[in-house]
Amino acid sequence: MALFLPVLLAVFLILIVSSWKTIQAIRKFRKYDETIPGPKTEGILGNAALFRNKTTDEVSDLFRQGADECRKQGKSVVRWRILHKLYVWPLNGKAVSKIVESMTELNKGDDYEFFLPWLGGGVLVEGFGERWRTHRKLLTPTFHFAKLEGYLEVFNSESKILIECLEKYADSGETVNMFEYIKRCALDIVCGAAMGTKVNAQSYHEHPYVKAVEGFNAMAIAHAINPLYQVSAIYWALGLQKKKDEFLNTMKTFTGDVIAERQAAIASGEVEKETSKRKMNFLDILLNSGESNVLSAEDIRQEVDTFMFAGHDTTTTSLSWACWNLAHNPDVQEKVYEELIEIFGEDPNEDVTSEKMSKLDYTERMLKESKRVIAPVPAVQRKLINDMEIDGVIVPAGTNVGIAPLALHSNAYVFPDPEKFDPDRFLPDEVAKRNAYDYIPFSAGLRNCIGQKFAQMNEKVMLIHILKNFRLEPMAGYKSTKPTFEAVAKPSNGIPLKLIRRQ
Template sequence: MALFLPILLAVFLTFIAANWKTFRLIIKFWSYDKQIPGPPAHPIFGNASIFAGKSTVDITNLFIDMANEVRKTGKNVMRYRLMGKMFVWPLNGETLSKLVESTTELNKGDDYQFLEPWLGGGLLLVGYGEKWRSHRKMLTPTFHFAKLEGYLEVFNCESRIFVECLEKYADDEITVDLFPFIKRCLLDIICETAMGIKVDAQYNHNHPYVHAVEGFNRLSVIFAVNPLLQFYPIFWALGYKKQRDDYLHILKKFSKDVIDERKSSLASGEVEKETSKRKMNFLDILLNSAETNALTAEEIREEVDNFMFAGHDTTTTSLSWVCWNLAHNPDVQEKVYEEIISIFGDDPNQDVTTEGISKLEYTERVLKESKRIIAPVPSLQRKLREDMILDGCIIPSESNVSIAPLVLHSNPQVFANPEKFDPDRFLPDEIAKRNPYDYVPFSAGLRNCIGQKFSQLNEKVMLIHLMRNYRMEAMRGFYDTLPSFEIIAKPSNGIPVKLIRR
């Protein structure tokens, strides 16, 4: 008994020391619970209870409802807190502008910490400083317009395979979930254009990388909305650490194999080594930097993983929701088809060209409206280095401020009847009425998406090939598949459609 109290005290003090940062931030942020609009918060656990038992789909609707409730009070900023983590969401473009126009508030938020064992110090996660600037500058030539032209051959080739893989569903009039077909096609495109290797995921329907990305994304949200999981012993005891480690093994092995295969091809002379950065693909630029000691082997792996993830997952989600919106708006779908045929002709095998794509007007508005209805990336975070005033509220340093298309794009004060699919919202006169940051599908400011032009061109080529071959008919109600609140807004029940040959 004499030893019990000292042991108990030692355990208690060890626990406090190990989690001192969390307790310090709980004390710091507690006073802001009433100063910044948001739901009532528990002094210690904050708003953890509002997420309890909710699916990622429920969380999407929860945030939209929270935002609309706050807007009714006349405020355009809201907050919620999970123990020692404060999250603040600007609710319109004007309020958001101060964050995205900052040249110093570029650090990623707390939720991205879960991704660090996978994506590490790559461009997606690295914070404010010289490393971010130098890596961004080094990789920018990969997305130069002239370079994108060279990717068209792969875009067209893989899009034709994509259409071919769907033929049996059209012939047999069987419902098909387009989501996994789009995902596999985009993985093949990313690997071939950016990495210079063939993966043939379109013919390998059980590619482990695809499943590992989905699992890791899902696990990241479970971790983010359950504060107790952020205590390592609990995370380990409930088996989440093993799940994470298994996914990490698959993800890192895949990228390492990609890098090794490309290095081997260059060393053997199977692939001719380029000397101009303008002609190099993404991976070759990284490997060339390694030769000059600008990057380590681990930094190359991190940048490859960043691009692989961001390049195929977000475009998959974006194109999937385009298809779902078109399937539920047949009049819009027909107008898109007519515009495509008027520019590219009715030969379904003809290559798509950048010259033709530049003539798309109505289709361009449709793509933008689809990203407004359901943003491919629901929310991004910045962790403040200094206090910031937003909509008259002091937002403390160390809190997370979100660039959240999820709530910005559904703002009824900016987009009347926000649930309605209306491509005319993106006519020039309508765009001029809005703050430029009311619509931010690719984020904004210095940390906007470096690969957005690559993604948009890729998406258009795939859509054009799909539309020239098939008409899409929705096989479930629009709200029978919903966006999940994950890193990307994955459809909860896929994209189930019937394909009718043109």
């Protein structure tokens, strides 16, 4: 008993010391609960109660509702505070321009810290600075238009395998969850086009990498909105750190195997080593840089993981929602199909070429509208180094400012009747009426998505093959599956469709 009180006091002091930064941040940010528009807060926890026991699709709805409520009050920003973290979202193109046009406020937000053990050091989550600039400059040639031309062979071949996998559903009339099939195809495309290897995810349906990425993303948002999870001791005691480490090990092992396989193929002469960056794939450029000591082995692993994750997950989500939107808007689907037949002909097995893709007009507008209705990446964050004034509101240093297509694209003052699916919103005359930042599915500014052209070309090729072979019909109501608030807005209940053969 004599030792109990000193031990208890010591534990208490340790908790106070370890939580001091959190306590200081709460004290700093609580005063902005009233000065920045947003939902009512509750004591030190802020808005944490709003998100308690909510699924990630419900979290997405909460964020959108909060944004809409502030806009109705004539506000240009909305605030949420979860314990010691302050989140502020600009709500229109003019307001968001302050952050996307900044040349200094370029550091990633607090929630990206969860991804650091996996992607830390890569261009996606690395803090802005010389290291980030060096990596970005190094990777840019990988996404040059001329290089994308070289990826078309893989885009087409893997898309045809996708069609073969889907044919049994057209024959049987059985419902297919398109999300799962698109996801595996997108992973095979990324591995083939960017890494020079084949993993056959379309044949291996329980691919551990795909499962690990899904699990890790879900854990990231749960960690962000649950204050208890942000206490390391509690996170460990609940077994969540162990689960996170298992996902990390699966993802890193998979990537390590891809890198090792490519290195071995080059070393053995099985793959001829290119000397022109224009001809190298993504991984070869990194390996070449590693030889010249520009990148370390860990740098290469981080950039490969970044590409693997961003390259297949965003394309999967975007194309899946496009299929869902087309299935629920058969008139739009028919117009897209007619344009595809006019440009590419009726042969469902014909390869897609960039020359013909460049002639797509209505299809291009449809894909933009799909990304507006459901943004594949709901939000990204910048953590302010300095105070920032946004439309008359002072946002303090240390705030996580959200560049949130989830909120921007649902703005009824910019996109009237925002839930209506209307590709004509992207006719040139309509686009000219809007602020350039009212629609930013790939973010904007210096830290916009480096791989957006790769993703868009990949998505178009897959979609063209799908629609030339099948008509899509929904097997559930539109709201039966909803976008989740995760790193990517995957569908909460998949994409259940019926496939009808075109010929």
